Amino acid sequence: xxxxxxxxxGKGNMGNIGxxxxxxxxxxxxxxxxxxxxxxKTVEATAGGGAVKVVATGKKEISLIEISPEVVDxxxxxxxxxxxxxxxxxALRMADEMTNKEMGKVTGMGGMPGLF
Numbered sequence: 001x002x003x004x005x006x007x008x009x010g011k012g013n014m015g016n017i018g019x020x021x022x023x024x025x026x027x028x029x030x031x032x033x034x035x036x037x038x039x040x041k042t043v044e045a046t047a048g049g050g051a052v053k054v055v056a057t058g059k060k061e062i063s064l065i066e067i068s069p070e071v072v073d074x075x076x077x078x079x080x081x082x083x084x085x086x087x088x089x090x091a092l093r094m095a096d097e098m099t100n101k102e103m104g105k106v107t108g109m110g111g112m113p114g115l116f
């Protein structure tokens with residue numbers, strides 16, 4: 001008589017699937033916790049020897065931009081724009097790096113740029 005339904009290999013595979021589901025749920029909870037923690041963590045980047053400072057959160061949101069008064073020159077707005085852009089881009093790159101490192105602790109795939 002032929003077997004009906006089920007998974008190949010019998011009941012033993014159901015336990016494996018259950019374990020995989022539990023591991024996936026734990027990983028999801030761990031990742032959610034890290035995402036909450038990352039929202040509180042910050043990175044700081046500067047440009048122009050510290051003339052422009054940008055702080056970003058682990059959620060890649062800019063939380064602070066400080067500009068030294070001595071770099072504000074109405075005759076050279078382009079330089080100020082370039083400094084701000086450089087500092088923002090560096091802060092966001094650092095936030096990405098921090099996120100990948102923290103998530104890698106949970107997934108075991110740390111150091112994979114752009115994964116998260």
